[in-house]
Amino acid sequence: MSLTAEELERYSRHIMLPEMGAEGQEKLKNSKVLLVGTGGLGAPLGLYLAAAGVGTIGLVDFDTVSVSNLQRQVIHGTKDIGRRKLDSAADTLLDINPNINIVKHELALTSENALAIVGAYDVVADGTDNFPTRYLVNDACVLTGKPNAYGSIFRFEGQASVFATEEGPCYRCLYPEPPPPGLVPSCAEGGVLGILPGVIGLIQATEVVKILLGIGQTLAGRLLLYDAMNMKFRELKLRKNPDCPVCGTNRTVTKLIDYHQFCGMPKEISALEVKAKLARKDDFVLIDVREPHEHQARNIPEATLIPLGQLPQRMLEIDRSKLVIVHCKSGMRSAKACTLLRESGYPNVLNMTGGIDAYPAS
Amino acid sequence: MATILIPTPLRQYAGGQSSVDATGSSVSEVLASLTSQHPALKNHLYNDEGRLRSFVNIYVNDEDIRYLDKEKTAVAAADTLSIVPSIAGGAA
Secondary structure, three states, X not given: OOXXXXXXXXXXXXXXOOOOHHHHHXXXXXXXXXXXXXXXXXXXXXXXXXXXXXXXXXXXXXXXXXXXXXXXXXXXXXXXXXXXXHHHHHHHHHHHOOOOEEEEEOOOOOOOOHHHHHHOOOEEEEOOOOHHXXXXXXXXXXXXXXXXXXXXXXXXXXXXXXXXXXXXXOHHHHOOOOOOOOOOOOHHHHOEOXXXXXXXXXXXXXXXXXXXXXXXOOOEOEEEEEEOOOOEEXXXXXXXXXXXXXXXXXXXXXXXXXXXXXXXXXXXXXXXXXXXXXXXOOOEEEEEOOOXXXXXXXXXXXXXXXXXXXXXXXXXXXXXXXXXXXEOOOOHHHHHHHHHHHHOOXXXXXXXXXXXXHOOOO | XXXXXXXXXXXXXXXXXXXXXXXXXXXXXXXXXXXXXXXXXXXXXXXOOOOEOOOEEEEEOOEEHHHOOHHHOEOOOOOEEEEEEOOOEOOO
């Protein structure tokens, strides 16, 4: 597709760049970029890639806008609180540039759907917030041969690189294994300077455009570190690991795996499925690891109350030959309980996602 | 004295400092000097078997020690060591 008269005018400052020209701008128009997450990093990525004229932008998110997002997720506004992030983001992007096409993927990227979704795009920009999805995005990019403009942030510090190019290293070359759950705090727990994802997200956006146009030198093979507090950029060398399980010479990962398990996170079951299992009188044990006062306020009658702090001493009360499902209020404490149980030799443990907050009232 | 740059997530275990000077002529000696000054860091850098954790990368200047001589990599007084752990934040 060639550029319209309006587009020639709109992108005139691009087109006058000798490195780009109308030809480069047409390349952008015919390109497809997938943004995984429309949060801190996805917001600046989306805004600038839309303005720059990337023809198709896919968005993956299933969250809704909350007031605490607005300190950094500048793609959403106060009027959007409570809306689906996909709708809010798409409205903003189409307002900036109505010429582009927004594809909404309202889902969590999983091992089942990632290859098909990632495979439909030219470049991926990873702006997720957890290790299982980071490894999932990396492996999906390597397996489908799609470059990944990577960015990650914590408090006042960010990292950026480009992974999964034909010659370059991947995320697993940098970090073969994820940290055990709980050891590295998330932004939700550790906080983040709201401006930081703006800086890192725009480094990712720059790399996306360069990859699409085939110009300049990308961050492939380099890890850029940004320290906002001391306003320092540093660069470290990244090598393709010949023993990398997904992009090395003797590959052991040739299809997508269970990334929750890989990251040491408990397997999950939805609150609705638990309710259905109870209704069917399936044979399993349901443990509530909240505190007694929470249990008193609302509980699932079939659940046994063992507060998380008492679990190590009272573990023997739980039959290890059975399937054990653990719940708390929202799923965080029960995730810790699941890890504890699995480490203590319980073979069959599931975390009830969303906790009792997600359990339907009868 | 080599300089060790401490990343944000680990600064709370290093008295809040962003860099620490440490003595030693190899990576393992320099890290031993660091953890003797800040014992709380030890658990975050090493696993129970005393090996460097796989999600913590160590660089001498801009080179990953995995591609040099690992923990035996020589360190000169003018060198800078970077500890670069994996961080996942982005959307939430």
